Amino acid sequence: MSAACGTPLGLSLLVDYWLAELAPADEERVEAHLLGCASCGYELRSLVNLAGGIRRVTRKGAVRAVVTRAFLERVAADGLRVREYRVAPGGSVQCTVAPEDDLVVARLSAGLEGIGRVDLAICDDSGRERERVRDIPVSGAHGEVVFLPRTASLRAAPAGVDRLKLLAVEQGAERLLAEYIFVHTPSPAGPARG
Amino acid sequence: MICSNVVSSLETDPAESSLADADLARRVTAAAPGEALAAETELYRRLAPRVELYGLRHLRAEQAAADLVQQVLVLTIERLREGRVREPERLASYVLGVCRMVVLDLKRGEGRRKRALERYAADVPMAESSSSPRVDLDRLASCLDRLHERERSVLVLTFYSERSATEVAAELGLSPGNVRVIRHRALGRLRECMSGELSAP
Structure with a gap:
């Protein structure tokens, strides 16, 4: 498991980043952080996996x-x-x-x-x-x-x-x-x- | 041959894993080319998942992201070997720059991809990137069922094909701010449920 992050990126910020909703300067700041921080990268990866899961269960018709x-x-x-x-x-x-x-x-x-x-x-x-x-x-x-x-x-x-x-x-x-x-x-x- | 040095399931060297990224980078630079394989391998192991995320975000395709990981890390490690990364303590910024360059090239089509790989790949160790565990889809479907109707709709519309709050808001007749609030609350509840912390429907 990765070392804890001293300045973790919040869930909202990670979602905004993933959905390309950030201003360019904020996006650059987030990307620089993510490339240097395994802990926040793990959080983003979990979010990405969850998003992929939602896509898959939707495609399977498993969601009402x-x-x-x-x-x-x-x-x-x-x-x-x-x-x-x-x-x-x-x-x-x-x-x-x-x-x-x-x-x-x-x-x-x-x-x-x-x-x-x-x-x-x-x-x-x-x-x-x-x-x-x-x-x-x-x-x-x-x-x-x-x-x-x-x-x-x-x-x-x-x-x-x-x-x-x-x-x-x-x-x-x-x-x-x-x-x-x-x-x-x-x-x-x-x-x-x- | 690009894949000739791919190493699966690499063991982590305790001596290297305790070092900061910058220390590993310095170790690679200080050694003769190819003589700091443990440090290079550890750097690869750490950076691969981060670069993969960058690739997924900008290229939106697993295979393209995997290609990006190879290209970025091959170039980065080669630059470290050559002593061309002047500030190892700012390795993340350096890698970010390489990511941007390679993504631009990938989007253009060919670019330097083949040239770089042909030139450097045979000398650089590669490990599989370590993604977090896959999602239990049955549990996910069950957890989605427990959300409020608006929450479920917003998550499905958002993540089926990565739509922004503005786009989802236009489809549902809501304000983007409202969609963001619903999205945030829904994701929090979904994550709690997936980790077993949410019991009430």
Whole structure:
């Protein structure tokens, strides 16, 4: 293990350096330090490994997240196969995941302008809420929520109906913004719902 | 032959490992060419991961970074042998200068890469750079699950393809400052979880 550093670079500074967000003079100072300091280099390496890990689990479809249109363009440019389902408010779609799919996304269009907090409720066919994704990041200007579920979860899901609800949460009360119905059919090797 | 002197899993010489970088540099300079192999090897072992990081940051590719390590350290050790590093106590600055020069060359395409390697590589010992342990991806996925939704989105959008706070902010309709705050908090929580310190979801 490396010797301790007397003037360690903080995590924020290392992240800023890694993402090329520093002014040239600050970048030069950080680089000179890193080339002379094994301890801070180790910290940066750990951060880089973590960043690489996030990239890998994302590519594997092992992360559930709300993403963006631009993100979808990037993963497609990287050669990943992305199955997209665009659904309008009140709409319904037949969906599945094929063996060759890397990622599957639900693109839920909605009027989101001016709403402070939005939750995504995942419900069964009867409307019973199974899971709540709280305070999702939404851009009113984009008019949609791009939801990336875990690919492995979809592969394991039996045939059935899921209702996704976008809810505005305001002053302790919630209001239904839109509901979307996903009728899931497993890929040929998938399980059957009992 | 470039790879003829690559040495894997080099043992650390205790006498050399206790020395500062500058002392090792002086030892290389003071010795006849090729006679301070232990000091050169120790310098290589120390500097390789640091130069690799510089390469990853500026070239964004593992193989290119590995090439950079070879080229920078071959040139640096050769300059030390020749007594052309005037201030060994400022070795980091010297290496930084060499890194910049070589990255510029790499970005231009060919440059001095082949010439330098053909000229010097056969005489300079090379060790594998020592990266820190790989990340446990199952644990990472589990730790990402424990983050708040905004935190997870910001980390995925940031690190999938190295996007700045300004770029992520534009995509999510947030301010760059807000993204930086979320990013910092999320990374802290993620690191805690990865090290087993975060138990609550």
